Amino acid sequence: MNLRNKLVLMAVNPNSSFIYWEITDKTVEEFGVDPKNIELLFKLFDEKHHEILEFDSNFALGDYYINHENNHKAIYVKLFLKVGGRLQYILSSNIIKTLDKTIKSSKHSNLIDDGISENLIYTSTLLGGR
Amino acid sequence: MIKGYWIPVLHSHLPFVKHPQHENFLEESWLFEAITECYIPLLRRLKRLEDENVEFALTISVTPPLSEMLDDEHLMQKYENYLKTLIELGEKELIRTKESDYHNVAKFYLDFFTQTKEFFDGFLNKNILNGYRYFYDKNSIEIITCGATHGFLPLLSVNEQAVRAQIKVAVESHKKHFNKAPKGIWLPECAYYDSLDAILKECGIEFFILDAHGLLYATPSPKNGVYAPIVTPNNVTAFARDNESSKQVWSSKDGYPGDFCYRDFYRDIGYDLDFEYIKEYINPDGVRVFTGFKYYKITGNSDYKEIYDPSAASQKTVEHAQNFHFNREKQIGHIAHMTDRLPAILSPYDAELFGHWWFEGPDFLYNVFKEMAKNKVIKAITPVQYLSMYPQNQEATPHSSSWGDKGYFDVWLNHSNDWIYRHLHEMADTMSECAERYFHNANEQQNRVLNQMARELLLAQSSDWAFLMSTQTAAEYSTARTNEHIHNFFKLADMLENNYFYEEFFSLVSEKNSIFDFLDFRVYSANF
Structure with missing residues (x-):
């Protein structure tokens, strides 16, 4: 199995995404940092490269659920390693399109409005359904 | 009318x-x-x-x-x-x-x-x-x-x-x-x-x-x-x-x-x-x-x-x-x-x-x-x-x-089952790399191993396992099945990488996980 740095972003729903990462000891050591004592910083950006939020972790392998607004078209994450008080860029995640839960026409038809109220995401209550 | x-x-x-x-x-x-x-x-x-x-x-x-x-x-x-x-x-x-x-x-x-x-x-x-x-x-x-x-x-x-x-x-x-x-x-x-x-x-x-x-x-x-x-x-x-x-x-x-x-x-x-x-x-x-x-x-x-x-x-x-x-x-x-x-x-x-x-x-x-x-x-x-x-x-x-x-992906990606994805993605990446590497030059035994790796990957990907973990019905079986396919996949990858063939193990997994007898691992290559 190849050991490689990983930073993978996945959409969960319009307001939440999931990210997992793995940073190899080799990568950390290249910056003179002890793998047992690391500080990682994650920054979430939108499609215009505007920073939305950040979070940190002390684990080389981990995951996190990110809650965000759904008014961005796409998002991605950049991972940094803290080296002597400075941020060292390590890698970027894949870019995901956010799940834009809106009616795309300003002129609603009765059919769409009916559909939204009648057909609003129906959840099966029967065993065997999803 | x-x-x-x-x-x-x-x-x-x-x-x-x-x-x-x-x-x-x-x-x-x-x-x-x-x-x-x-x-x-x-x-x-x-x-x-x-x-x-x-x-x-x-x-x-x-x-x-x-x-x-x-x-x-x-x-x-x-x-x-x-x-x-x-x-x-x-x-x-x-x-x-x-x-x-x-x-x-x-x-x-x-x-x-x-x-x-x-x-x-x-x-x-x-x-x-x-x-x-x-x-x-x-x-x-x-x-x-x-x-x-x-x-x-x-x-x-x-x-x-x-x-x-x-x-x-x-x-x-x-x-x-x-x-x-x-x-x-x-x-x-x-x-x-x-x-x-x-x-x-x-x-x-x-x-x-x-x-x-x-x-x-x-x-x-x-x-x-x-x-x-x-x-x-x-x-x-x-x-x-x-x-x-x-x-x-x-x-x-x-x-x-x-x-x-x-x-x-x-x-x-x-x-x-x-x-x-x-x-x-x-x-x-x-x-x-x-x-x-x-x-x-x-x-x-x-x-x-x-x-x-x-x-x-x-x-x-x-x-x-x-x-x-x-x-x-x-x-x-x-x-x-x-x-x-x-x-x-x-x-x-x-x-x-x-x-x-x-x-x-x-x-x-x-x-x-x-x-x-x-x-x-x-x-x-x-x-x-x-x-x-x-x-x-x-x-x-x-x-x-x-x-x-x-209505979205929550059922298949939540705290009960999120651990599977890093494995599924790693397996897919490894499979794609192997498909490119062995596309033209796999011998018969390597071919069998690669095809079984593809079966293990496909079986691990079944959405049923994540679903059952999420609903806590047959969660134990679903977790075991996921782990089994991950283990089999990397064991087979190891056989390939280190050039050995563990006959008993291979017979066991290929008899049990025998889905798709027509499968060609090259389906994971971009050139297929």
């Missing part, structure tokens, strides 16, 4: 479960129960409709893992034994209940299982797929495919080749079992993500089905709502679920299956009868299981249950079919003036609802078709028939969605 169309779609799927090292394996009974209570009863009703010259049209997805299991000699031998045991228990029950009020219902079950065996041995010639092929070849049903192992495509799309392989292998499996390429696909869990249509198009798929919001939130908004399909940017047609008709059948609370005179699913003699009497018909390790002999009707909302009356229940399906028809007619009347063509109502259901969860479901479906044929106001059609009538449809980009709880 026809005022609108009804497009019923049944999604038939079970994960690939095969344990040749065990004579009895609890999870294998998922298949045997579904064959007995769902697939055969449905095929019997379709045959009856044909014999009675009643016109019907039904779309059924028979997923690749299900097709492979229905075509597996080992599993079908076990199924024959299962059916024989049920008939033996039925005969014992006839004697045990001779002087009691349960005698009629016991007789009903013996007849039911005996007729099931006759149909299996006779019309089906001991192969369920023969039944599907029979109606498919006559164009009275449209069989569509699914992901190769029902992988949840939006969450696999981190590696696009993994998605492509799910679709390509599915198409090959369909050709193997049904002798022609599929025109349509039931996306696993109805899950769509932006640009998936490009891969569908590449694989020759002409249509797929979205949940309602997948179409209602499309760009631009669909002018006919969910009552007509749209065409995606890559020229694949997307139909959408109508939730009004779905709810009437799906909901255990408000839907037909909850009627008090229908059979109660949970009360079963496997749990109710004395252990000494029933022990030969439950799990050999003594764990009580469902036997299929269920003697009570739903009766009400309490634990008090009355004896099931099959004839009254069957009569009730006529009433419910009439009600379903009445409501669709009313619904179409309400919609018709707003659409630019005759409305089409697409109602997808898990096939296992009909017969397994809702025992009388096959009778209901049979009666709905009869009702439609009699009234001639609504015509049952398939998506293919629809597209031959309406080849031009509005262009729009579907909205990423699924038919899971809350």
